[in-house]
Amino acid sequence: MERKNAWAAYSRAELDRVEAFARAYCDFIDHGKTERECVQTAERAARANGYEDIRRLVAKGARVSAGDRVYCNWMNKSFMMFIAGRRPLSEGMNILGAHIDSPRIDVKQNPLYEEEQIAYLDTHYYGGIKKYQWVAMPLALHGVIARKDGSVVTVAIGEDEGDPVFCISDLLPHLAQEQMTKDAKSVIEGEALNLIIGSKPAAEEEKDAVKAAILGILKEKYGVEEEDFLSAELEIVPAGKARDMGLDRSMILAYGHDDRVCAYPSMQALIDFEGTPEYTLCCILTDKEEIGSVGATGMDSHFFENVVAELYSCMEDYSELGLRRALANSRMLSSDVSAAFDPNFASAFEKKNAAYLGRGVCFNKYTGSRGKSGSSDANAEYIACIRRILDDAGVAFQTAELGRVDLGGGGTIAYMCAKYGMNVIDSGVAVLSMHAPYEVISKADLYEAYKCYLAFLRDAAPVG
Numbered sequence: 001m002e003r004k005n006a007w008a009a010y011s012r013a014e015l016d017r018v019e020a021f022a023r024a025y026c027d028f029i030d031h032g033k034t035e036r037e038c039v040q041t042a043e044r045a046a047r048a049n050g051y052e053d054i055r056r057l058v059a060k061g062a063r064v065s066a067g068d069r070v071y072c073n074w075m076n077k078s079f080m081m082f083i084a085g086r087r088p089l090s091e092g093m094n095i096l097g098a099h100i101d102s103p104r105i106d107v108k109q110n111p112l113y114e115e116e117q118i119a120y121l122d123t124h125y126y127g128g129i130k131k132y133q134w135v136a137m138p139l140a141l142h143g144v145i146a147r148k149d150g151s152v153v154t155v156a157i158g159e160d161e162g163d164p165v166f167c168i169s170d171l172l173p174h175l176a177q178e179q180m181t182k183d184a185k186s187v188i189e190g191e192a193l194n195l196i197i198g199s200k201p202a203a204e205e206e207k208d209a210v211k212a213a214i215l216g217i218l219k220e221k222y223g224v225e226e227e228d229f230l231s232a233e234l235e236i237v238p239a240g241k242a243r244d245m246g247l248d249r250s251m252i253l254a255y256g257h258d259d260r261v262c263a264y265p266s267m268q269a270l271i272d273f274e275g276t277p278e279y280t281l282c283c284i285l286t287d288k289e290e291i292g293s294v295g296a297t298g299m300d301s302h303f304f305e306n307v308v309a310e311l312y313s314c315m316e317d318y319s320e321l322g323l324r325r326a327l328a329n330s331r332m333l334s335s336d337v338s339a340a341f342d343p344n345f346a347s348a349f350e351k352k353n354a355a356y357l358g359r360g361v362c363f364n365k366y367t368g369s370r371g372k373s374g375s376s377d378a379n380a381e382y383i384a385c386i387r388r389i390l391d392d393a394g395v396a397f398q399t400a401e402l403g404r405v406d407l408g409g410g411g412t413i414a415y416m417c418a419k420y421g422m423n424v425i426d427s428g429v430a431v432l433s434m435h436a437p438y439e440v441i442s443k444a445d446l447y448e449a450y451k452c453y454l455a456f457l458r459d460a461a462p463v464g
Helices: 012-030 035-048 054-059 209-222 226-231 257-272 303-315 320-328 343-348 380-393 414-418 443-459
Strands: 069-074 078-083 093-099 104-115 118-126 139-146 152-157 195-198 232-238 243-245 251-254 280-286 331-335 361-364 397-399 423-428 439-442
Touching (some): 035 139, 078 257, 104 209, 118 209, 118 232, 195 209, 257 423, 257 439, 303 320, 361 380, 361 443, 439 443
Parallel strands (some): 093 331, 361 397
Antiparallel strands (some): 078 280, 139 152, 251 439, 361 423
């Protein structure tokens, strides 16, 4: 069953909508290169569209009624939005869940050093990357530095035209005979991902004069000391904006499509939803997926369950059984990217069950690896309901596996939500060069994902 290319079916008006949505998405990822920046953007959008902070409502004992819109910023790393439905919360929610962290390089806690009059930041990579892809390219520095007095300094260097950029050096081909005999995972070692940040010494210093000069700049511009690195979260990401790709401008080349290409249409679907829904709607933008969804802001923690409990107490007389029913009766799209078929590496895929650029939003019944290990494996009845919703809404969609059996595999947040007993399936956008510094997506797939999420929010209902 070959799915048709979505571009072929668009009218002139639809092409304009595809392009407008792509421009808005590019603005989102240009200003959201870290999970903190994505949360800030989402919170601003939520407030501008009438969402209220649930913590403020709880503090003043306010009730949440059908049609009310609320949000929760969780530690500035994860974000949730809700629209209260007409039906009791115990009958379940329609949930969109995506993650806003992306593979990158993090700065260590004791990072600054000088070697032969070059100043470096020592690093530790985050998530699954090919380390050799991150050398000899312009990099930016984003994040926060928290000082002991409780103040927090925001850092974003390398994005504006007048900003300096940074890089990790590579060995010239003339001297790389030994390097080129290594396998790909060893060409650049993890401890060699050292970020060059300066080379001009402070005139008054004799030892580590370049490091001293860098510390002087940090003190003057940001008011921070070297010890403040101990309580900093600084992320190294590719510098520059998202760009149209191809002579036909049908694609977007950018850092962080995984998984912000699903997070943005999920968030926007909730913002654009009109009226009062039958069932309560929810969008989750979560952190730490790339390293197993661990920690207080990862989906494997209880933050989502805790916030739903707060919402329940604002809508109905709270009970533990009611909360469990609300979670178990919910329906979810775990919105995460899939690997797009790449003709340059065709042997890594099984063509009949691969995702393709331009053929619409992609559904993965299961992810995992080898014998579906680590997968939630969605029920056939639930998939049939999803098919009906999408066909009725005219959404272009496809189904896929993540690579050839015994070769591919991966994980999402689906199985962590499925533990509540809710129906959940992975859905998202096909990506070329996933986890590379720059990834590629189709504008058509992005738009079809948005249409899919809106239709799901409106029409999803209990199965059976």
